[in-house]
Amino acid sequence: MSSLKHQIDKIVHNRSLTGLMALYERNYQLLARLVPDFGRLPERAVSRVKGSPDLYLKVEERARYTTTLLLTYYFPDRDGDPVAEPDLHVKAYHDARVVEAVACRKRGFRPLGEEERYRRPVLECKWESNVFLDKWLSYALSLGHGFHPGRIEIPDDAERHDDLPAEVL
Numbered sequence: 001m002s003s004l005k006h007q008i009d010k011i012v013h014n015r016s017l018t019g020l021m022a023l024y025e026r027n028y029q030l031l032a033r034l035v036p037d038f039g040r041l042p043e044r045a046v047s048r049v050k051g052s053p054d055l056y057l058k059v060e061e062r063a064r065y066t067t068t069l070l071l072t073y074y075f076p077d078r079d080g081d082p083v084a085e086p087d088l089h090v091k092a093y094h095d096a097r098v099v100e101a102v103a104c105r106k107r108g109f110r111p112l113g114e115e116e117r118y119r120r121p122v123l124e125c126k127w128e129s130n131v132f133l134d135k136w137l138s139y140a141l142s143l144g145h146g147f148h149p150g151r152i153e154i155p156d157d158a159e160r161h162d163d164l165p166a167e168v169l
Helices: 003-014 017-034 122-143
Strands: 044-047 055-062 066-076 082-093 098-104
Touching: 017 082, 017 098, 017 122, 082 122, 098 122
Parallel strands: none
Antiparallel strands: 044 055, 055 066, 066 082, 082 098
């Protein structure tokens, strides 16, 4: 196990604010491997790897020091309609070199749900969504996904999923 991975595992176990910031730094390192050039990233892109679901990326906001992205797979529901899963919204702070999962929707996980019974302390929600981001980015990279200049695919109109409701909790 790498030294950094071991440190993150130890920090995740303690769940401190300092540990959360270290996790944000690791998530930046992982996202930078997936998206090595934020400046040349088109508004929408898709990464295709044989034997893996297509990974979709949408740039939601670009600013001088930040980029907010949506990362997701699309799976068919019972009726064959596409469902975004896990539907992760992440914000990269380039000057600080950290990435934060700002919203996440996946079945059975409601970090900041509408109903009172789903409400939990914000720090706990941030931990859960950012640990998930760490694991998912690591998994996507291990499969070979990436949005590298010169190899970026633009989804065609049928894959844009613009008509899907924004169901982020």
